[in-house]
Amino acid sequence: MDVTHILFGVFAVMAVVSAILMVTTRNIVHCAVFLITTLLATAGVFLLLQAEFLFVTQIILYVGGIMVLFVFVIMLVNLDVSLRQVQFNRQTWVAVLLAAVLGAQLFIALWLGRNALRLPARAELIAPKNTEAIGQVLFQRYMLPFEIASILLLVAMIGAVVMAKRRV
Amino acid sequence: MVSTEAYLLLGLALFTIGVIGVLTRRNVIIMLMSIELILNAVNINLIAFSRLWGDVSGQIFAIFIITDAAAEAAVGLGIILAFFRNRTTVLADEMDMLKW
Numbered sequence: 364m365d366v367t368h369i370l371f372g373v374f375a376v377m378a379v380v381s382a383i384l385m386v387t388t389r390n391i392v393h394c395a396v397f398l399i400t401t402l403l404a405t406a407g408v409f410l411l412l413q414a415e416f417l418f419v420t421q422i423i424l425y426v427g428g429i430m431v432l433f434v435f436v437i438m439l440v441n442l443d444v445s446l447r448q449v450q451f452n453r454q455t456w457v458a459v460l461l462a463a464v465l466g467a468q469l470f471i472a473l474w475l476g477r478n479a480l481r482l483p484a485r486a487e488l489i490a491p492k493n494t495e496a497i498g499q500v501l502f503q504r505y506m507l508p509f510e511i512a513s514i515l516l517l518v519a520m521i522g523a524v525v526m527a528k529r530r531v
Numbered sequence: 532m533v534s535t536e537a538y539l540l541l542g543l544a545l546f547t548i549g550v551i552g553v554l555t556r557r558n559v560i561i562m563l564m565s566i567e568l569i570l571n572a573v574n575i576n577l578i579a580f581s582r583l584w585g586d587v588s589g590q591i592f593a594i595f596i597i598t599d600a601a602a603e604a605a606v607g608l609g610i611i612l613a614f615f616r617n618r619t620t621v622l623a624d625e626m627d628m629l630k631w
Contacts, residue, residue: 367533368533371533371537375537375541378541378545379541379544379545379548382544382545382548382549382568383548385552385561385564385565385568386548386549386551386552386555386556386561386565391558391560391561394561394564395564398564398567398568401545401568401571402567402571405545405571405574405575408538408541408575409574409575409578411533412538412578412579412581412582413582414578414581414582414590414593416590417574417578417590417593417594417597420594420597421574421597424597424601425567425571425597425600428601429567429600429601429604432604432605432608433560433563433564433604433608436560436608436611436612437560439612439615440560440611440612440615440621448557448622449557450556450557450558451555451556451557452555452556452557452623452624453624454554454555455555458551458554458555459551459554459555461554462547462550462551462554463547465547465550466543466544466546466547466550469543469546469547470540470543473536473539473540473543477536480534480535480536480539480583493587493590496587497587497590497591497594500587500588500591501591501594504588505588505591508595512595512598512599515598515599515602516598516601516602518602519601519602519603519605519606520605522605522606522609523605523606523608523609524609525609526606526609526610526612526613527609527612527613529616
């Protein structure tokens with residue numbers, strides 16, 4: 364029971380509790396704040412996994428970029444009307460049941476395959492220079508997917524502008 | 532050092548909560564946020580396996596997933612804005628123009 368266990372417990376409980384609150388809260392602005400809390404806790408988990416580059420990327424891109432976009436759209440659609448409406452649809456209990464079955468299946472798969480996770484620790488391969496290692500692999504082995512991702516971002520940018528324009 | 536199963540269990544819990552959010556909420560914006568939660572859970576799994584194998588490829592794929600999440604959020608929110616301008620609703624079960 365060292366400090367990483369305690370930190371992992373704190374981050375995991377924070378992530379799961381605020382995720383549950385995000386799904387169940389009535390006010391959509393509170394939903395966004397709880398999702399931000401979940402994403403920050405996940406960033407802490409990334410840091411525990413020694414993925415420092417993704418820790419920073421998660422905070423800058425998710426919390427600083429995507430969630431700001433969400434909050435802007437929440438402000439643009441009217442808030443007061445949607446507060447008084449019913450928040451859950453009619454098939455709620457069927458949906459919760461199906462999701463629980465899906466979770467149980469994944470848990471059983473994880474339980475059956477738990478022996479495959481017993482590998483000798485090879486942490487020293489990625490531990491010291493995480494960003495440098497990511498940069499080298501990204502620009503050598505994954506060069507083509509990287510360029511395709513940039514084209515995807517360009518297309519998404521144009522699509523968002525066209526969608527949000529007033530008269531098409 | 533925390534075992535890999537703990538990270539996978541955390542990813543499983545977040546994934547299931549995200550699926551519940553997508554299936555039960557009426558508000559389309561909250562459904563999109565739940566999809567972000569699902570993608571995040573997948574990222575936890577990828578990085579846990581990356582740590583287990585000592586290979587940064589999992590982290591590269593997590594970067595690609597974050598890129599896709601950004602693109603999806605931008606286009607999805609643009610669609611929601613355009614729809615709200617035409618129909619003044621963001622509820623999924625009121626978007627039934629194709630229903631006869």
